[in-house]
Amino acid sequence: xxxxxxxxxxxxxxxxxxxxxxxxxxxxxxxxxxxxxxxxxxxxxxxxxxxxxxxxxxxxxxxxxxxxxxxxxxxxxxxxxxxxxxxxxxxxxxxxxxxxxxxxxxxxxxxxxxxxxxxxxxxxxxxxxxxxxxxxxxxxxxxxxxxxxxxxxxxxxxxxxxxxxxxxxxxxxxxxxxxxxxxxxxxxxxxxxxxxxxxxxxxxxxxxxxxxxxxxxxxxxxxxxxxxxxxxxxxxxxxxxxxxxxxxxxxxxxxxxxxxxxxxxxxxxxxxxxxxxxxxxxxxxxxxxxxxxxxxxxxxxxxxxxxxxxxxxxxxxxxxxxxxxxxxxxxxxxx
Amino acid sequence: xxxxxxxxxxxxxxxxxxxxxxxxxxxxxxxxxxxxxxxxxxxxxxxxxxxxxxxxxxxxxxxxxxxxxxxxxxxxxxxxxxxxxxxxxxxxxxxxxxxxxxxxxxxxxxxxxxxxxxxxxxxxxxxxxxxxxxxxxxxxxxxxxxxxxxxxxxxxxxxxxxxxxxxxxxxxxxxxxx
Numbered sequence: 196x197x198x199x200x201x202x203x204x205x206x207x208x209x210x211x212x213x214x215x216x217x218x219x220x221x222x223x224x225x226x227x228x229x230x231x232x233x234x235x236x237x238x239x240x241x242x243x244x245x246x247x248x249x250x251x252x253x254x255x256x257x258x259x260x261x262x263x264x265x266x267x268x269x270x271x272x273x274x275x276x277x278x279x280x281x282x283x284x285x286x287x288x289x290x291x292x293x294x295x296x297x298x299x300x301x302x303x304x305x306x307x308x309x310x311x312x313x314x315x316x317x318x319x320x321x322x323x324x325x326x327x328x329x330x331x332x333x334x335x336x337x338x339x340x341x342x343x344x345x346x347x348x349x350x351x352x353x354x355x356x357x358x359x360x361x362x363x364x365x366x367x368x369x370x371x372x373x374x375x376x377x378x379x380x381x382x383x384x385x386x387x388x389x390x391x392x393x394x395x396x397x398x399x400x401x402x403x404x405x406x407x408x409x410x411x412x413x414x415x416x417x418x419x420x421x422x423x424x425x426x427x428x429x430x431x432x433x434x435x436x437x438x439x440x441x442x443x444x445x446x447x448x449x450x451x452x453x454x455x456x457x458x459x460x461x462x463x464x465x466x467x468x469x470x471x472x473x474x475x476x477x478x479x480x481x482x483x484x485x486x487x488x489x490x491x492x493x494x495x496x497x498x499x500x501x502x503x504x505x506x507x508x509x510x511x512x513x514x515x516x517x518x519x520x521x522x523x524x525x526x527x528x529x530x
Numbered sequence: 531x532x533x534x535x536x537x538x539x540x541x542x543x544x545x546x547x548x549x550x551x552x553x554x555x556x557x558x559x560x561x562x563x564x565x566x567x568x569x570x571x572x573x574x575x576x577x578x579x580x581x582x583x584x585x586x587x588x589x590x591x592x593x594x595x596x597x598x599x600x601x602x603x604x605x606x607x608x609x610x611x612x613x614x615x616x617x618x619x620x621x622x623x624x625x626x627x628x629x630x631x632x633x634x635x636x637x638x639x640x641x642x643x644x645x646x647x648x649x650x651x652x653x654x655x656x657x658x659x660x661x662x663x664x665x666x667x668x669x670x671x672x673x674x675x676x677x678x679x680x681x682x683x684x685x686x687x688x689x690x691x692x693x694x695x696x697x698x699x700x701x702x703x704x705x706x707x708x
Binding site for chain 1: 555562565566568569570572573575576577578579581
């Protein structure tokens with residue numbers, strides 16, 4: 196029987212599902228401020244600075260102070276704006292970010308005993324689910340930028356649209372090679388298929404393309420054109436204040452975690468690692484941390500690409516490379 | 531006189547190769563890796579931050595900071611004789627000296643007269659050190675303190691007592707030749 200689009204590979208009890216979603220949500224909400232601090236600390240080190248160390252021991256209270264500051268701020272709305280759309284945009288942004296978290300696998304089914312997998316849901320369309328919500332998340336940027344009624348926000352929104360079309364295809368094609376090799380789109384199936392060899396080895400080109408496109412997907416430097424603090428004063432989120440801005444900000448970091456999780460599952464063998472299967476989540480988190488450190492490292496190193504450079508890079512370099520990669524993989528797998 | 535040769539001082543500008551093509555991709559990749567190496571080098575070196583209120587940058591011995599008035603170490607008398615030469619030398623006109631006569635009962639300085647009022651307005655001082663040069667008795671010198679912020683302007687007019695007293699917190703000094 197062919198699986199339906201909304202089908203799941205393995206159905207668990209309602210209580211287990213609720214508990215899992217709560218745990219994942221709480222875990223990520225705890226991890227986001229830590230990543231924020233890690234980023235600021237590491238950025239400091241990359242620039243021969245120390246980074247925040249005044250609030251609490253080692254600056255651990257810094258994210259808390261930031262969030263409290265954002266919470267106490269006013270949500271100002273310009274006269275030219277469309278208020279309800281401005282309210283909606285951060286909601287879409289954070290919804291799409293959190294929803295994609297559900298498919299990130301942290302551990303195998305039954306890794307911690309019992310009959311449940313250490314992931315939110317295991318959908319057979321796996322990676323398509325991620326693409327669907329990743330593309331939807333861009334509506335938040337475009338809606339937010341357009342509804343702000345400010346020219347800088349509008350420019351940011353237009354840039355994010357241009358960015359979307361120029362790398363999203365390459366992102367999809369880079370993962371297609373893995374899907375062809377694993378003969379499945381479900382992330383857990385893909386990890387199972389990597390039992391002997393991680394896909395970073397046979398799919399190295401795909402990995403590189405995914406990494407570059409992933410930077411663009413998360414709107415982080417060097418592809419943070421939609422924000423562009425220095426040229427378009429914050430881009431799509433110029434007019435957002437208080438926790439609306441905070442939501443965009445948090446969505447960016449959750450997206451970073453999601454991209455790290457997808458990369459871990461698709462290329463670095465997910466929960467596979469030495470030791471018993473119960474250590475799976477630890478390996479997953481360590482591998483994700485590796486990607487997050489890489490994200491920060493690249494942010495500290497590379498300057499922002501120009502708008503036309505991103506376009507030509509996406510269309511002239513990434514897309515042909517990704518297509519070639521898929522074609523070669525398909526021919527090799529088919530023969 | 532040699533005739534003017536327009537080609538004599540022409541510098542040849544060497545530009546990188548034009549962007550585009552596979553070579554360009556290779557170069558971009560290499561330069562990216564080089565950049566990553568550079569930033570990683572900063573991590574290996576460690577931070578160079580001085581955490582200012584706790585750690586202070588040491589000053590050089592000839593640093594011109596807040597002025598100091600001096601006394602004779604043996605007798606405890608002030609060196610300043612109230613001659614007003616520092617006030618005359620001061621380009622910012624921030625020094626005010628009012629002299630008074632020493633009497634045998636009230637001997638303040640070693641000379642005939644002493645400075646009854648000696649004020650330096652630190653908001654106007656440009657820390658040029660001319661007062662130090664002008665002083666015939668080495669009574670005033672430039673100290674090492676640079677933390678001169680205060681809440682009101684009137685607090686920044688330093689009186690003779692403040693200038694004679696040691697600073698509350700000593701500024702770290704670099705050793706000679708460091």
